[in-house]
Amino acid sequence: xxxxxxxxxxxxxxxxxxxxxxxxxxxxxxxxxxxxxxxxxxxxxxxxxxxxxxxxxxxxxxxxxxxxxxxxxxxxxxxxxxxxxxxxxxxxxxxxxxxxxxxxxxxxxxxxxxxxxxxxxxxxxxxxxxxxxxxxxxxxxxxxxx
Amino acid sequence: xxxxxxxxxxxxxxxxxxxxxxxxxxxxxxxxxxxxxxxxxxxxxxxxxxxxxxxxxxxxxxxxxxxxxxxxxxxxxxxxxxxxxxxxxxxxxxxxxxxxxxxxxxxxxxxxxxxxxxxxxxxxxxxxxxxxxxxxxxxxxxxxxx
DNA sequence: TGTGATTAACTGTTCGAACAGGTAATTGCT
DNA sequence: AGCAATTACCTGTTCGAACAGTTAATCACA
Numbered sequence: 368x369x370x371x372x373x374x375x376x377x378x379x380x381x382x383x384x385x386x387x388x389x390x391x392x393x394x395x396x397x398x399x400x401x402x403x404x405x406x407x408x409x410x411x412x413x414x415x416x417x418x419x420x421x422x423x424x425x426x427x428x429x430x431x432x433x434x435x436x437x438x439x440x441x442x443x444x445x446x447x448x449x450x451x452x453x454x455x456x457x458x459x460x461x462x463x464x465x466x467x468x469x470x471x472x473x474x475x476x477x478x479x480x481x482x483x484x485x486x487x488x489x490x491x492x493x494x495x496x497x498x499x500x501x502x503x504x505x506x507x508x509x510x511x512x513x
Numbered sequence: 514x515x516x517x518x519x520x521x522x523x524x525x526x527x528x529x530x531x532x533x534x535x536x537x538x539x540x541x542x543x544x545x546x547x548x549x550x551x552x553x554x555x556x557x558x559x560x561x562x563x564x565x566x567x568x569x570x571x572x573x574x575x576x577x578x579x580x581x582x583x584x585x586x587x588x589x590x591x592x593x594x595x596x597x598x599x600x601x602x603x604x605x606x607x608x609x610x611x612x613x614x615x616x617x618x619x620x621x622x623x624x625x626x627x628x629x630x631x632x633x634x635x636x637x638x639x640x641x642x643x644x645x646x647x648x649x650x651x652x653x654x655x656x657x658x659x
Numbered sequence: 660t661g662t663g664a665t666t667a668a669c670t671g672t673t674c675g676a677a678c679a680g681g682t683a684a685t686t687g688c689t
Numbered sequence: 690a691g692c693a694a695t696t697a698c699c700t701g702t703t704c705g706a707a708c709a710g711t712t713a714a715t716c717a718c719a
Contacts, residue, residue: 381527483649503629
């Protein structure tokens, strides 16, 4: 029994989830994290890098390079914004649609794995617990960041 | 409400926890992940790199470089194993003890933040939930890895 | 005892994550 | 209109994470 049970449990769960997601994405040709960008683009359509950063709670520098790699890999295309010369609009390429279904299936599988044999009520409890933890951590993060 | 509620919740909780841990470690001079190595060495004493890799569920290549950086930073010292010429024994330096208390306090703080105002019963429930998720994910990870 | 498999550590490479800065475009306010 | 602050994006750098492949030492067993 570790000294910080919750903290350690979160670390372990997150690492396992990460590992599984990575395995699943491997066949698709996406690196861990890139799937979040693609799903965002598939679902909400073309948008600015800054919009992606904000929605995914990411970093400007990380997004610049991630977009460049996705572009080199043919998953994404970028064009200058017509209204703001500083901004770049990113969109999923038609070719990327070929892997969309598989990415979405991977995430559905991941959820299914996590759920396991939990009953509907237990799933709901689990979600409550995670939301509670998130709220607690978020409050602390906000107070030290701000 | 996201399509994969548990998956997304885990991702968010883990990211917040990570951010907070990083903030806390910053003042100590340790990078995220290095604190796990140090705590292992502080608690269980000198040990082989391979032992660290196994206990922390890490990677041989990652550990090689992490140890080298910790050594350059003065937190760790390495010496050849007397019984196995392939192996290196790593130990925490006396100097590293200066930050031990602060690292341990940080982890205690992190736990306290996660716990928030949860009652003892709720904490126990939360732990059960996380253990359940871990077991589910672990089973899947093992079956695909093996 | 010698030989083939395993093990411990290392290098090379690519990636996301984070921080520090830097430039050009835009906005806000006087 | 003009200037300061903000914003969007970028580069440089350091880190852990993961994968592939190398070398040297050790082990297992025929």
